[in-house]
Amino acid sequence: MIMTAIEEQLQKIKAQNRLGLMTHIVVGYPNLEESRRLVLAMAEAGADFIELQIPFSDPVADGPTLMRANQESLKQGTTVAQAMQLMGELAAATPIPLLFMTYFNIVFRYGVERFCQDAQQAGCAGLIVPDIPIEEEHREHFILRAKQSRLSVIRVISPASTERRLRLNAQHAEGFVYFVSRKGVTGAQANLDAELAQNLQKIRQYISLPIAVGFGISQPEHIVAIKGTADIAVIGSAIAQTYSGAEKGQGIAAVCRFIESLAAVL
Amino acid sequence: MESIIIKTSFDADATGHFGQFGGRYAPEMLLPALEELEAAYNQAKSDPKFLDELSDLFKNYDGRPTPLYFAENLTKKLGGAKIYLKNEGLNHTGAHKINHCLGQALLAKRMGKKRLIAETGAGQHGLATATVAAKFGFECVVYMGEVDIARQRINVFFMEQLGAKVIPVSHGTKRLKDAVTAALQDWITNVDDSYYLLGSALGPHPYPSMIRDFQSIIGLEVKEQIQAQAGRLPDYLVACVGGGSNAIGLFNDFFEDKEVMMIAVEAGGRGVDKPGEHAARFQTGGAVGVVEGYKSYFLQNEDGQIQSTHSISAGLDYAGIGPEHALLHDQKRVQYTFATDKEVLVAFQTLARTEGIFPALESAHAVAEVIKLAPTLAPDKIIVVNISGRGDKDVFIVAKALGDKAWLEYLRREAGE
Ligand SMILES: Cc1ncc(COP(=O)(O)O)c(C=O)c1O
Numbered sequence: 001m002i003m004t005a006i007e008e009q010l011q012k013i014k015a016q017n018r019l020g021l022m023t024h025i026v027v028g029y030p031n032l033e034e035s036r037r038l039v040l041a042m043a044e045a046g047a048d049f050i051e052l053q054i055p056f057s058d059p060v061a062d063g064p065t066l067m068r069a070n071q072e073s074l075k076q077g078t079t080v081a082q083a084m085q086l087m088g089e090l091a092a093a094t095p096i097p098l099l100f101m102t103y104f105n106i107v108f109r110y111g112v113e114r115f116c117q118d119a120q121q122a123g124c125a126g127l128i129v130p131d132i133p134i135e136e137e138h139r140e141h142f143i144l145r146a147k148q149s150r151l152s153v154i155r156v157i158s159p160a161s162t163e164r165r166l167r168l169n170a171q172h173a174e175g176f177v178y179f180v181s182r183k184g185v186t187g188a189q190a191n192l193d194a195e196l197a198q199n200l201q202k203i204r205q206y207i208s209l210p211i212a213v214g215f216g217i218s219q220p221e222h223i224v225a226i227k228g229t230a231d232i233a234v235i236g237s238a239i240a241q242t243y244s245g246a247e248k249g250q251g252i253a254a255v256c257r258f259i260e261s262l263a264a265v266l
Numbered sequence: 267m268e269s270i271i272i273k274t275s276f277d278a279d280a281t282g283h284f285g286q287f288g289g290r291y292a293p294e295m296l297l298p299a300l301e302e303l304e305a306a307y308n309q310a311k312s313d314p315k316f317l318d319e320l321s322d323l324f325k326n327y328d329g330r331p332t333p334l335y336f337a338e339n340l341t342k343k344l345g346g347a348k349i350y351l352k353n354e355g356l357n358h359t360g361a362h363k364i365n366h367c368l369g370q371a372l373l374a375k376r377m378g379k380k381r382l383i384a385e386t387g388a389g390q391h392g393l394a395t396a397t398v399a400a401k402f403g404f405e406c407v408v409y410m411g412e413v414d415i416a417r418q419r420i421n422v423f424f425m426e427q428l429g430a431k432v433i434p435v436s437h438g439t440k441r442l443k444d445a446v447t448a449a450l451q452d453w454i455t456n457v458d459d460s461y462y463l464l465g466s467a468l469g470p471h472p473y474p475s476m477i478r479d480f481q482s483i484i485g486l487e488v489k490e491q492i493q494a495q496a497g498r499l500p501d502y503l504v505a506c507v508g509g510g511s512n513a514i515g516l517f518n519d520f521f522e523d524k525e526v527m528m529i530a531v532e533a534g535g536r537g538v539d540k541p542g543e544h545a546a547r548f549q550t551g552g553a554v555g556v557v558e559g560y561k562s563y564f565l566q567n568e569d570g571q572i573q574s575t576h577s578i579s580a581g582l583d584y585a586g587i588g589p590e591h592a593l594l595h596d597q598k599r600v601q602y603t604f605a606t607d608k609e610v611l612v613a614f615q616t617l618a619r620t621e622g623i624f625p626a627l628e629s630a631h632a633v634a635e636v637i638k639l640a641p642t643l644a645p646d647k648i649i650v651v652n653i654s655g656r657g658d659k660d661v662f663i664v665a666k667a668l669g670d671k672a673w674l675e676y677l678r679r680e681a682g683e
Contacts (some may be wrong), residue, residue: 017601057438057572060556061293067437071674104291109570130293131556135281140290160294160457165297180295184455227487 005097005125006152009048010210010231020232022049022212023239023259024124026069027086028078029055030244036086036174038243038252043094045256046263049232052090053129054083054102062132063187071204080110084122091123099154101128104142112142116149126152126175134168143172154178157207159199164204167204176210176232179203179218188218188238192225200229220265226256228264235262268318268508270482276593282471285596288589290470292559295454296618299462301630306377311479323368324483327401328358331509334491334650335541339620340636344417347501347643349636350650351623353592354512361463361655362393362484362512369480371398374461381405381460385449387414387442388581388628389421389509390655391465396430405560406430406463411441414580420659439574442584443510446558455572459515466509467588471561474588481515488650490521494649502639503528506631506653507546507602508581508589521599528638530591531631534604535575545575546604547587548595559583562592578663579606580629581655611636611663611667614657624657627664 003011023042027035039050046252055073059066083100091098100119107115107129119127122184128139132142134155146153160183169177179200182193193199193216200211213226214234218241223233239255246254280282290300310316324330333356337349345452354362374382386392392408399406408425412434415422424434435669438444447470453462467477485503492500495513503520505513507530520526535544541551547563551573555564567575577583594600603611610627613634625633629652636651643649657664665673 037289044508056570058443060447060558061295061449061454071438105557105566105570105572108556109553111353131559133290133294133297135297136289136291139283139286158293160295160298162298164299165294169294173512183295183457185451201473247659261361264678 001217004150004152004175006049009097010176013048013152019227020048021262022051022234023047023266024053024077024236025239026053026055026066026073027083028073028076028255029069030072031076032078032082032086034251036090038255039090039254040094041252042259045259047096047259049099051099051101052083054080054088054100054106056103056106058102061185063185064150065188065239066186069240073109080106084118087119087124088122093261097125098123099126099128100124104129104132108140112140113145117147118153121148124151126154128154128156128178130156131174134172145155156180156265157203158207159195163206166203170206170208172264173207173209176212177207177215178212178234180215181213181217184215186215186237188241189216192216194223196226197229220261223262223265233262238245269317270479270486272482272519274518275534276521276590276599278471278475278590282475284590284593285413287561287592288471288474289561290559291556291561292470296450296457296470298484299453307373307472307476310373310376318375320358320369320372323372324365328364328368329356330483330618331487331491332356334488334495336495337621340617341640343620344457344637344640346640346645347647347649348645349640350500350648350649351621352484352516352652353623354484354652354654355626355629355656357625359390359394359395359397360611360658362481362515363391364397365483365515366477366480367391367394367398367463370461370463371402371404374404374463375402377461379459379461381407381456382463383407383449383452383460384463384465385409385442385445386465387424387445387583387625389414389418389580389659390581390626392425392430392432393421393462393505396425396428399430400428407452408432409445409452410592411445413438413440414442416575417663418580418659419662420581441575442580443558443586444573448560459561466511467514467590468509468560468562468586474560474590477511478514478518478590481511482518484512484515484652485517487518488516492648492650499526500648500650502647502649503669504531504632504635504639504649505629506531506582506654507587507591508628509586510591513607514588514590516652517600517602528600529635530600530602531635532602532604533579533582533631534606535548535576535578536607538604541573543576544604545577545583545585548602560589563587563595564590578610578667579631581626582631583630603635605631609634611664614664623653624654625653626657627660629654
């Protein structure tokens with residue numbers, strides 16, 4: 001069987017006996033040109049995967065930082081077509097797998113099949129869409145269409161997931177599984193959830209694929225803490241915060257320094 | 267009175283789908299809680315003790331049944347069909363929202379939850395939630411868009427007096443849909459001890475069906491009352507429709523009575539030709555989408571971004587509509603029309619002058635439709651219109667819209683300027 005770009009990258013990470021790093025941007029925040037530069041710079045600085053979030057007006061799983069970024073991007077007039085185009089340009093320019101993250105209405109409105117085809121053609125490796133549960137698959141055929149376009153659908157699971165739901169998601173998971181570190185929405189936090197290690201141990205019993213841990217991870221110490229129990233650390237809001245907290249014109253450099261500090265402890 | 271649990275041909279299937287609409291499009295973080303809620307509700311609704319307790323609260327706490335009143339003066343003025351008002355404004359807290367709040371509060375208690383989360387637009391649902399929270403001893407948090415806080419100050423004040431914490435939502439359009447998102451996010455974060463007390467017949471399964479069931483008391487009463495007063499079923503039912511709870515509550519027990527026609531009135535705002543100027547999901551800019559946990563019609567652009575809306579009434583100022591309404595629309599069982607802000611103000615004044623009843627601005631949309639419809643019908647026809655709430659809360663908006671100088675001066679004086 002041919003390996004997907006995501007699987008190849010995972011194998012490489014495993015061979016290097018380290019944790020993987022997935023970072024995140026909201027397409028069009030603060031503008032498209034900065035998004036492009038930011039992705040290339042993060043890839044250069046040591047990111048193994050990057051999520052390109054297509055902005056949505058009602059991003060229900062996102063906390064204040066990323067909600068604001070979604071809103072700002074939409075204010076700039078960012079469209080789905082522009083996100084597709086950016087994916088095309090970036091996928092051609094960087095060797096690491098790029099994934100689309102968005103909400104289901106964006107995919108649904110575009111047309112599930114067409115979205116998957118266009119994303120694949122643009123060079124996208126996988127899709128993270130948190131609000132399309134497996135229970136709706138028989139109507140929406142989201143996983144099916146993604147498969148037909150050789151895109152990995154990354155399943156999201158949470159500390160609230162029941163045994164039945166963990167099994168269900170495990171059946172459909174591809175590439176890796178995205179584990180939300182705590183009950184809550186996205187957002188950088190000072191401390192990791194106290195039960196994270198225990199939760200990771202629990203879900204390991206159901207999930208054989210590599211596990212990415214996201215939501216609230218923002219410091220090298222967090223990465224050190226999940227080493228050994230997780231396979232990929234996901235940094236989202238902390239990137240946006242680092243970028244917007246930097247002095248004007250210094251955002252990308254600040255993000256690169258931040259990523260290097262994380263990459264150093266992977 | 268029959269049970270509020272009624273079976274109709276428009277009910278959702280076992281997974282919460284009304285035809286292609288509805289469903290449970292929620293992030294994994296919420297799915298276990300929705301499964302828990304569904305199981306608890308299924309159990310509760312077949313437990314006679316639960317239904318008896320609710321029925322007792324309806325009667326002794328809420329003041330049900332609300333009257334069905336023959337509006338003789340309005341009927342004469344319009345010169346056509348006989349008009350009956352179902353006066354939900356006489357509920358405790360002034361609107362139909364208390365019906366589903368009592369039902370859900372009982373359920374939350376049964377589930378052992380400690381804290382209620384709610385979103386609100388007009389503040390009527392928030393007020394009713396804060397009320398049941400006070401009565402049952404829940405902690406209570408209400409999310410409300412900044413735009414709505416500014417225009418529904420009275421309800422904000424009362425919610426706070428009842429002990430609820432009202433949290434302003436500054437994201438997006440700063441209206442009801444953003445309050446729903448904020449409430450969902452709170453629930454994601456506090457899912458173990460909190461109950462999300464949704465305020466309309468929408469959201470992920472089982473909310474649309476559960477809220478419809480609790481609101482079905484409206485139509486059940488109407489059926490008995492109209493039989494007693496007119497000796498037959500009505501020809502038309504008319505209700506305003508925001509998320510859809512008061513309309514579905516009036517309609518539900520009549521769906522199988524094929525001769526009864528139903529009209530639901532959306533917010534036409536400043537006109538339905540331009541996006542952003544109205545909240546009529548079945549007019550310009552409305553299309554099928556999947557937002558806030560359910561599939562239905564939403565006002566959105568070609569990329570699927572939810573559009574901002576406008577209505578003089580905060581309670582109808584919402585980009586989505588409950589999934590059962592989407593099905594009722596597509597199957598043409600209910601006709602969906604709209605009333606503009608201007609027509610609504612005229613309707614508000616007309617009902618006040620003819621019958622001495624102030625309708626909520628939301629309900630005045632239904633009255634506006636009756637003003638158009640009644641004169642076209644023969645005098646032996648019967649219209650029942652749902653006055654979903656009373657208009658006291660809207661005094662600021664109406665006085666401003668009517669340019670009442672003395673009121674403005676009063677506000678200035680009270681502000682101590
Ligand atoms: C009096 C009144 N009527 C109607 C509505 C609209 O909601 P729904 O369509 O769920 O009845 C509201 C909402 O706040 C309301 O306060």
